[in-house]
Amino acid sequence: MNFLAHIYLSGDHELIKIGNFMADGIRGKHFETYPIEIQKGIILHRAIDTFTDAHPIFRKSTKKLHEKYHHYAGVIVDVFYDHFLAKNWSTYSQEKLEDFIERFYQSLHDNHINLSERTKQIMPYMIQHNWLVSYQTVEGINRILTQMDQRTKNESKMRFATNELSEFYSEFEDEFTNFFQELILFSNTKITTL
Numbered sequence: 001m002n003f004l005a006h007i008y009l010s011g012d013h014e015l016i017k018i019g020n021f022m023a024d025g026i027r028g029k030h031f032e033t034y035p036i037e038i039q040k041g042i043i044l045h046r047a048i049d050t051f052t053d054a055h056p057i058f059r060k061s062t063k064k065l066h067e068k069y070h071h072y073a074g075v076i077v078d079v080f081y082d083h084f085l086a087k088n089w090s091t092y093s094q095e096k097l098e099d100f101i102e103r104f105y106q107s108l109h110d111n112h113i114n115l116s117e118r119t120k121q122i123m124p125y126m127i128q129h130n131w132l133v134s135y136q137t138v139e140g141i142n143r144i145l146t147q148m149d150q151r152t153k154n155e156s157k158m159r160f161a162t163n164e165l166s167e168f169y170s171e172f173e174d175e176f177t178n179f180f181q182e183l184i185l186f187s188n189t190k191i192t193t194l
Contacts, residue, residue, distance in 0.1 A: 002078040002079050002081070002082040002135075003021060003082065003131070003132060004082040004085055004086055004132050004135055005048075005078075005081060005082055005085050005180075005183075006020040006021055006023075006045055006048065007020065007021055007104055007132075008085065008092065008093070008100075009044070009048060009183065009184065009187040010041060010044065010187075010191075011187075011188070011191055013037065013040075013041075013191070014037075014107050014111070015035060015037030015038050015040075015041065015111065015114070016037055016038075016040050016041040016044060016191070016194075017041060017104060017107065018038055018041060018107065018108065018111055018114065018115070019031075019034065019037065019038035019039060019040060019041020019042045019043075019044070019045065020041035020042070020044050020045045020048075021041070021045075021104075021108075021119070022042075022115060022116045022118070022119040023041065023042040023045030023046065024045070025116050025118035025119065026042055026116060031043075034114060035114060038114060040191075040194040043194060044187065044190055044191060044194060047186075047187075047190050048183065048186075048187060048190075051183065051186050052078075052179075052183065053074065055179060055182070055183075057175050057178055057179040057182075058074075058077060058175075058179055060175060061077045061080070061081075061172055061175045061176075061179075062074050062076075062077050064164060064168055064171075064172075065077065065161065065164055068157065068160075068164075069156065069157060069158065069161065072152075072156040072157075072158055075148070075156075075158070076145065076158055076161045076164075077172075079135075079141060079144055079145060079148075079161075080141070080161075080165055080172050080176070081172075081176045081179070081180070082135045083135050083136070083138070083140075083141045083165070084172070084173050084176040084177070084180075085135070085176070085180065086132070086133070086135035086136040087135075087136050088177075089136075092180075092184075097132075097133065097136070098133060101130070101132045101133055104132075105127050108123055108127075129143075131144060138162055138165060138166065141162055141165065142159070142162045145158040145159055145161050145162065146158070146159040
């Protein structure tokens with residue numbers, strides 16, 4: 001799962017959302033230096049990633065991309081799934097997507113002192129270009145994947161992955177829908193054990 005899903009799956013817990021959002025840049029036990037609720041978000045993030053990577057539906061989605069994108073297939077599907085979450089947001093939340101994201105951006109500002117250095121670096125760019133809202137469109141996903149591709153010095157070829165998104169659009173959307181129901185249940189249960 002990518003940024004939007006991780007934030008959404010944190011429920012109404014502000015610091016858990018922040019920890020879940022910034023967890024990718026925090027290695028090993030370095031998370032133990034953060035406030036306890038942020039630590040819970042990082043632990044939740046890792047549990048979500050483990051559940052996702054092993055899930056047969058997610059693996060079915062990545063299989064469509066393996067031949068061309070190799071080990072980047074999972075990263076691409078994470079972004080595709082965020083697209084379907086953003087596109088179908090009203091199915092999962094009564095709050096407008098733009099309002100949900102604005103509240104999250106404000107939360108990042110309010111808790112700036114607790115953010116990782118990596119998060120502090122990407123935050124202004126993410127907010128300025130409104131990454132999370134841009135996930136709603138295929139064009140927005142293409143911009144995100146192109147930026148990610150540039151960070152791999154264009155070796156990943158992720159900038160071309162919206163071709164497969166378009167080709168298998170309904171299949172990816174059905175896979176996301178079926179998978180995400182299970183992931184919501186998993187995440188809700190996991191939060192209660194943190």
